Amino acid sequence: MKIAVCLKRVPDTTAKVVIADDGVSIDPTGVKFVPNPYDEYAIEEAIARKTAAGEGETVVVSLGTDAAQETIRSALAMGIDRGVLLQIAEHPDPAAAAALLADELATGGYDLILMGKMAVDDSQHQVGPQVAERLGMACITAVAHLKIDGGTVTAEREIEGAVEVVRCGLPAVITCDKGLNTPRLPALKGIMAAKKKPLDIKPVTAGESAFEVLSLTLPPDRPPGRIVGEGPDAVPELVRLLRTEAKAI
Amino acid sequence: MSPMLCVLEQRDGTLRKVSHEIVAAGRKVADAMSTTVDALVFGHDDVEGLDALGACGADRVLVATHDTFRLYSPEGQTATIAGLAANYSTVLFAATATGKDLAPRVAARLETSCATEVTDITVAEGRVVVTRPVYAGRAIQQLRMMASTAVLSIRPNTFPVTDAGRPGTLESIPVPEFTANVEVVEVKAPAEAALDVGEAAIVVSGGRGLKEPENFSLIEDLADAFGQAAVGASRAVVDAGWRDHSAQVGQTGKTVSPGLYVAVGISGAIQHLAGMRTAKVIVAINRDKDAPIFKVADYGIVGDLFEVVPRLTAEVRKLRAEG
Ligand SMILES: Cc1cc2nc3c(=O)[nH]c(=O)nc-3n(C[C@H](O)[C@H](O)[C@H](O)COP(=O)(O)OP(=O)(O)OC[C@H]3O[C@@H](n4cnc5c(N)ncnc54)[C@H](O)[C@@H]3O)c2cc1C
Numbered sequence: 001m002k003i004a005v006c007l008k009r010v011p012d013t014t015a016k017v018v019i020a021d022d023g024v025s026i027d028p029t030g031v032k033f034v035p036n037p038y039d040e041y042a043i044e045e046a047i048a049r050k051t052a053a054g055e056g057e058t059v060v061v062s063l064g065t066d067a068a069q070e071t072i073r074s075a076l077a078m079g080i081d082r083g084v085l086l087q088i089a090e091h092p093d094p095a096a097a098a099a100l101l102a103d104e105l106a107t108g109g110y111d112l113i114l115m116g117k118m119a120v121d122d123s124q125h126q127v128g129p130q131v132a133e134r135l136g137m138a139c140i141t142a143v144a145h146l147k148i149d150g151g152t153v154t155a156e157r158e159i160e161g162a163v164e165v166v167r168c169g170l171p172a173v174i175t176c177d178k179g180l181n182t183p184r185l186p187a188l189k190g191i192m193a194a195k196k197k198p199l200d201i202k203p204v205t206a207g208e209s210a211f212e213v214l215s216l217t218l219p220p221d222r223p224p225g226r227i228v229g230e231g232p233d234a235v236p237e238l239v240r241l242l243r244t245e246a247k248a249i
Numbered sequence: 250m251s252p253m254l255c256v257l258e259q260r261d262g263t264l265r266k267v268s269h270e271i272v273a274a275g276r277k278v279a280d281a282m283s284t285t286v287d288a289l290v291f292g293h294d295d296v297e298g299l300d301a302l303g304a305c306g307a308d309r310v311l312v313a314t315h316d317t318f319r320l321y322s323p324e325g326q327t328a329t330i331a332g333l334a335a336n337y338s339t340v341l342f343a344a345t346a347t348g349k350d351l352a353p354r355v356a357a358r359l360e361t362s363c364a365t366e367v368t369d370i371t372v373a374e375g376r377v378v379v380t381r382p383v384y385a386g387r388a389i390q391q392l393r394m395m396a397s398t399a400v401l402s403i404r405p406n407t408f409p410v411t412d413a414g415r416p417g418t419l420e421s422i423p424v425p426e427f428t429a430n431v432e433v434v435e436v437k438a439p440a441e442a443a444l445d446v447g448e449a450a451i452v453v454s455g456g457r458g459l460k461e462p463e464n465f466s467l468i469e470d471l472a473d474a475f476g477q478a479a480v481g482a483s484r485a486v487v488d489a490g491w492r493d494h495s496a497q498v499g500q501t502g503k504t505v506s507p508g509l510y511v512a513v514g515i516s517g518a519i520q521h522l523a524g525m526r527t528a529k530v531i532v533a534i535n536r537d538k539d540a541p542i543f544k545v546a547d548y549g550i551v552g553d554l555f556e557v558v559p560r561l562t563a564e565v566r567k568l569r570a571e572g
């Protein structure tokens with residue numbers, strides 16, 4: 001089985017967000033960048049499936065700046081066989097990203113394309129299904145449980161208050177949710193080996209963006225709250241405030 | 250300006266609450282653009298409550314009926330919407346599991362990007378401008394949608410439903426031919442139909458302060474006292490196996506914007522706040538007066554949750570009994 005993983009380099013989710021002078025992006029100074037956490041489930045799933053099958057190839061594809069080479073190396077250190085960097089100066093909009101990824105993936109003859117359900121920077125939840133549509137492949141999103149039996153994929157995904165069981169054939173695009181597996185940490189041996197694994201760099205350019213970012217701002221601070229009181233005796237006052245002031249109950 | 254298309258969700262023949270919010274959001278934009286609102290419903294049989302959609306703001310209700318629409322049919326619904334989309338200025342979905350699967354498929358057919366988890370929509374110079382949280386809620390982005398048809402998914406509990414008093418005529422529409430490569434075979438509902446944290450108007454969440462998984466009965470009782478409330482959890486207790494992942498609120502769980510969020514025995518780590526800081530009213534109960542949750546809480550009680558919560562449950566019950 002030939003498996004591709006799409007991996008995005010994103011700011012660490014605990015990093016403090018500082019808006020850059022352009023007013024539409026974040027200031028990357030001092031920000032640590034990491035593999036998108038949901039893509040780590042995809043990486044783990046790819047490696048585990050190849051290991052279990054005892055054959056096949058795993059490839060990680062990342063669209064990003066030169067800095068994404070480091071992110072690709074971390075996937076190689078976990079055990080992915082080789083990497084492709086689609087090199088671009090700036091992240092394009094999701095449709096353009098999907099088009100570039102799909103162009104690369106179309107030539108690979110992949111049985112399975114694994115992605116994260118979302119990238120934690122711009123939280124778009126859409127590159128997976130967009131790639132699948134472009135490739136004319138089946139797609140199941142936000143998968144927390146995955147079984148592949150011969151050519152049949154059976155996946156479970158959480159829908160509000162219930163679980164949806166979804167089936168499709170291969171090839172397919174699957175986007176991964178938390179709960180699918182526990183991503184491994186790269187072992188020292190893997191880190192050494194990763195340095196020697198192939199990493200292709202292919203410069204690409206994106207078409208016109210489907211939207212224009214007008215502004216990026218920090219969320220408004222919540223108005224300062226108050227401590228109603230201490231212990232159970234404060235409860236009647238809390239309930240009164242919730243009813244009369246906040247009108248929440 | 251071309252009309253708005255609102256793609257609704259139903260389960261087992263009943264419209265989901267968020268469906269009314271999609272129509273209300275569509276109405277808001279339609280009024281700004283002086284255009285009309287069509288609501289699209291998929292079903293295999295009768296869907297209840299279609300008459301009420303006029304009141305939410307729909308001028309027409311379009312019903313697409315097909316055997317496979319008993320459950321979600323990604324390809325069938327994509328094909329149906331894609332066939333209509335060019336006639337509309339905006340196609341609105343809910344940012345639910347289904348909407349987040351369907352909207353990007355439709356956007357791909359239109360060769361455009363969609364905007365996910367939209368929290369506000371305005372119109373400027375004839376174009377749709379959306380507001381949406383990014384970086385796990387640590388920043389807010391405004392996007393001007395450039396395509397001739399804007400594809401958006403709105404965050405549940407964000408657009409208020411008001412009475413728009415429209416007639417809401419009903420029409421059935423054809424479903425185009427499609428190949429179903431992806432098939433939803435089953436929806437496994439839990440034994441007790443639980444309200445989802447992402448959709449509930451009130452969320453009561455518990456954290457490690459509860460000490461033992463059994464003590465979550467305190468949280469369940471409080472949620473029950475409020476009525477129409479969902480039970481949420483911090484990641485610490487989800488990872489410990491006390492609660493299902495579907496209940497997790499936060500950066501790696503769900504983002505919730507209920508009218509009322511009650512955090513019990515939750516410290517308020519940044520990743521938890523990422524999931525609930527847009528709640529309208531936040532209440533925190535924690536015995537540590539310096540817990541970070543109090544920085545975002547509108548109302549806090551410093552105290553032992555094992556004493557405070559039962560009292561709160563009793564007081565809320567009393568209040569609701571009085572009406
Ligand atoms: C990448 C990443 C992603 C994460 N994603 C999430 C996420 O999505 N959601 C999430 O919640 N967390 C997330 N976390 C974890 C987060 O950092 C915290 O560890 C977690 O939220 C803590 O859970 P807690 O508040 O229940 O536990 P604790 O931090 O242990 O807090 C327990 C609180 O209970 C109080 N308490 C104890 N006993 C009592 C009592 N008797 N009465 C009253 N109060 C009492 C304590 O004072 C304390 O404040 C993430 C972390 C990382 C690194």
Ligand SMILES: Nc1ncnc2c1ncn2[C@@H]1O[C@H](COP(=O)(O)O)[C@@H](O)[C@H]1O
Nearest residue numbers: 006007063115116118119124125126127
């Ligand atoms: N620049 C990128 N390079 C590689 N994969 C990407 C990129 N952007 C998005 N993806 C993939 O698409 C998934 C969903 O991203 P998004 O739609 O942006 O939330 C991610 O988890 C990745 O697997």
